[in-house]
Amino acid sequence: GNSVTQMEGPVTLSEEAFLTINCTYTATGYPSLFWYVQYPGEGLQLLLKATKADDKGSNKGFEATYRKETTSFHLEKGSVQVSDSAVYFCALGNTGFQKLVFGTGTRLLVSP
Amino acid sequence: AAGVIQSPRHLIKEKRETATLKCYPIPRHDTVYWYQQGPGQDPQFLISFYEKMQSDKGSIPDRFSAQQFSDYHSELNMSSLELGDSALYFCASSYISGGPTDTQYFGPGTRLTVL
Numbered sequence: 001g002n003s004v005t006q007m008e009g010p011v012t013l014s015e016e017a018f019l020t021i022n023c024t025y026t027a028t029g030y031p032s033l034f035w036y037v038q039y040p041g042e043g044l045q046l047l048l049k050a051t052k053a054d055d056k057g058s059n060k061g062f063e064a065t066y067r068k069e070t071t072s073f074h075l076e077k078g079s080v081q082v083s084d085s086a087v088y089f090c091a092l093g094n095t096g097f098q099k100l101v102f103g104t105g106t107r108l109l110v111s112p
Numbered sequence: 113a114a115g116v117i118q119s120p121r122h123l124i125k126e127k128r129e130t131a132t133l134k135c136y137p138i139p140r141h142d143t144v145y146w147y148q149q150g151p152g153q154d155p156q157f158l159i160s161f162y163e164k165m166q167s168d169k170g171s172i173p174d175r176f177s178a179q180q181f182s183d184y185h186s187e188l189n190m191s192s193l194e195l196g197d198s199a200l201y202f203c204a205s206s207y208i209s210g211g212p213t214d215t216q217y218f219g220p221g222t223r224l225t226v227l
Contacts, residue, residue, distance in 0.1 A: 036218070043202060044155070044218040089154060093216070099145065099157035099168055100204075100216055 002027045006090050006103035013080055013110050021075040021106045023064075023090035031092040033057075033066050033073040034100070038087045047075075047088070080110045114138055116205050116219035124225045125193050133188040133222045137205030143167065144186040145216055146178060149200040161186055162208060193226045200224075 007022040025033065035047040035057070048057030053068035062077045073090060090103040117136040125131050137144050143162045147155035157170035161180035172178075175193075180186045190197060200223050204216035 034215070043220040044204075046215060046217065049215060099160065099170055100147075100155075101157075102154040104154050 002031065002092055002094070002101045004090050004092055004101055004103035006088075006106050008104070009087075009107040011106060011108050013108070015082055015110055015112050016079045017110075019075070019077040019080045019084075019108065021088055021090075021108070023073045023075065023103060025071050025073065025090075025092050027071075027092055027094070029094050031094050033064070034091045034093070035062070035064055035073070035075050036089045036091060036102075038089065038105070040086070044089065080108070082110045082112055084108060085110045116203055116217055118201075118203050118219040118222050120222060121220065122223050122225075124227065126227055127193055127195065129193050129226075131190045131193060131224060133190070133201055133203075133224070135186045135188070135203030135205075135219060137184050137186070137203075138207075138217055141205035141207045141217075142184060143206045143208050143214075144180055144184070145204040145206075146172075146186070146188050147202040147204065147218075149202060149221070151199070155202055158188070190224075195226050198224060198226045 003026045032051045034049045036044040037047045048059045050057040050066035056065045064075045087105045089105045091100045093100045119134045145160040146158040149155040158172040160168045164180045178188045200221045202221045204218045206214040206216045
């Protein structure tokens with residue numbers, strides 16, 4: 001079945017540091033890949049997505065490239081801010097109205 | 113832009129009571145999904161509806177039932193509540209166009225506490 005593996009957290013960085021959160025997946029077919037972010041006490045917000053191999057999703061300075069050869073969708077940001085502190089979830093979904101499968105989430109803590 | 117609305121935002125119940133969670137999808141979205149997120153865990157899929165018909169089912173207990181109404185809103189009914197049902201319940205909606213996975217947009221969640 002489909003599964004997502006994320007690096008464990010917390011990831012602790014200083015402001016303006018470079019961020020990488022690793023995500024690899026196992027899936028049948030050609031899934032779409034997503035990163036969702038959850039701020040403390042809030043719901044899940046879509047951060048970015050990619051629907052096919054070699055697509056790059058980007059939003060608010062975050063980027064992730066759909067790598068079919070390595071089954072990866074790593075999240076990167078060149079310079080993090082304190083306001084980026086949150087839990088980040090990698091997720092995949094197949095076509096149609098199929099459920100999303102989430103990774104376990106990675107907590108990011110950014111200090112001034 | 114309009115978002116997914118969930119009500120109530122917080123709910124406190126006693127063991128063995130029942131609870132009803134409501135979800136109002138983004139206008140023109142035809143598919144609703146329910147997820148359960150336990151403390152410190154990732155969201156787990158419960159059930160989904162497309163055009164008022166159940167489209168997929170996950171690890172939803174038999175004590176839970178759900179449906180989607182003619183106006184596309186959905187309700188999750190939970191009976192004989194147990195302590196382990198305490199969690200954040202998310203609803204998400206999407207518009208199924210037949211193409212690649214259509215993005216699911218999540219509501220703010222309902223936090224259910226069972227005492």
